[in-house]
Amino acid sequence: MIRAELKKYFQTRLFWVLNAVGLGLLVIYSLLVTGMERVGLQQVTAFDYLIGSVNIYVTSLLPVLVCLFAAYAFASEYQWRTLMIPLVEGRSRSAVLWGKAALCALTTLAFAAIYLIFALGFAFGLFSAQDMLLENRVISPLEAVLRIATATAWIALITFVFGLAAMVLAARFRHPLLASAGSLLLFFIFLMTADVRRNPFAPLLQVPRLLVQSANLSDPAFGLTVLQGVGVWVAVTGVILGVFFIVFHRQDIVFE
């Protein structure tokens, strides 16, 4: 099912348009930063540029792209009536659901990876790659890139959960815009409440912050935060997959 899902949706215009939107943001950001540097407002290193551009992308645009795409990928199956193809041929609803979940995960990674690759190219093409001082330690450009890539992958995992939520809403309401708006609303509530005390979801965002801000990642406190983050992610993903399973399994699939 996964290969079929990739074949179906990586050939849609929407997939490439959304990627182009991400790259458009990268170009605009690059123009702004190089412009500021030229007039002497700011001294920018490749590391600064990467953190800035990736941060803007993963916290504002990536969730929008993923939620839109995920909602479209599920709602379009109703619109095209193609959901009946695997079901009539005897594939189980669970197989369809896992295929969609895998598509959502791979798409999220693809959106993040494509942006990151271009951002790396821009960073090292436009700015100097030099050792950087983080807190009290100097880190190499390679370590900096690895930290940013890991933080991006972590946030992509979080975004995947909201993509799944968009799919659940699309299965329930069959309207891609409504589904993606609903899921984005949840994401922004999550983002706004990340620093609220005793927020059980807080470790999820603490991990990427520590990855780019903390010099010493061998600290046991960091390991504990990662474990807490993984636990929260597994629990939330499990709940959303469970809801997805119930909504989709109980549903009468009738087409307009």
Place this chain on the structure above:
Amino acid sequence: MAYACIWLVIDCVCCWVDEAMTDPSPLILETRHLYKSFGSLEVLRDINLHVHKGDIYVLLGPNGAGKTTTLGLITQLIRPTKGEVVFAGRPGEMAGFIGTPPVYPHLSARDNLRLSFLMRRQPVDLARIDRTLATVGLASARDRRAGEFSTGMRQRLGLARALLFEPHLIILDEPTSGMDPEGIVEVREMIRDLNRQRGITWLISSHMLAEVEQIATRVSILMNGAQRIEATMDSLRENKNVFALDTPEPERARAALPAGVTLLEAEGTRLLVRLDDNLGPAELNRHLVEGGVPVTGLGRVANRLEAMYFQICYGVSGGWS
């Protein structure tokens, strides 16, 4: 003990042979007391279909009778409120579509079929794809995007997808809908040929009584969510107790009809009568001739599906032929 076992085996074999003799083709699909409600609205009640291997089984009924919902229940797209569907095959041995054929509009006809291989985790067989597209008359359009197809072409693509893996059972909802007359004939012939040559069983819903009459081996008529009848076409056609009686004196003949004969229709010099099971046409003829009624013709009439359909659905007799 051994003696008893031998008799048990013989008994079982006899039962099996007996069953095989009375119904040579086994059931491939059965629905048992299917009910479906949407909220408080009951749309189907007690649907019992028996599709035998090799059948061209047609669901008939007016709009809103519940044909599409029944097919939805059979294909597991819709959950039954009560009852069950039993398919005597493995997953992948059933194919088809309900309503407008599903297509991925941004992919070519070829890629649409290629996806079916990927969904089954099978290596893509392009030769088979091209062969199947040629079978349904889409060879020249194989690289065109399905979104550009006309309704008839989409029907053909849906058919091609259904045929691709030569399943045991193909389910189609109004397969000739939106097709031109040539296309309708082609599809009809294709269904019949694949049924005869490859033994594919078809379960089809249709409005087109004339088409159905030519290909169906078994029909079921639904009306207002209830099943009115399920029968083989042969038994419907047979209509063994209805006779056309030709006489130059119809009024005298009407008066002279014996007990056990029901007059169905009278038109000109022809009476249409139904005989009770214990009365044969020879006895009717003798009775009339002895009563002085000249009989110029007495023959069994074949039922037309259209007439039978209207009789069953609305209680009115259409034209007898």
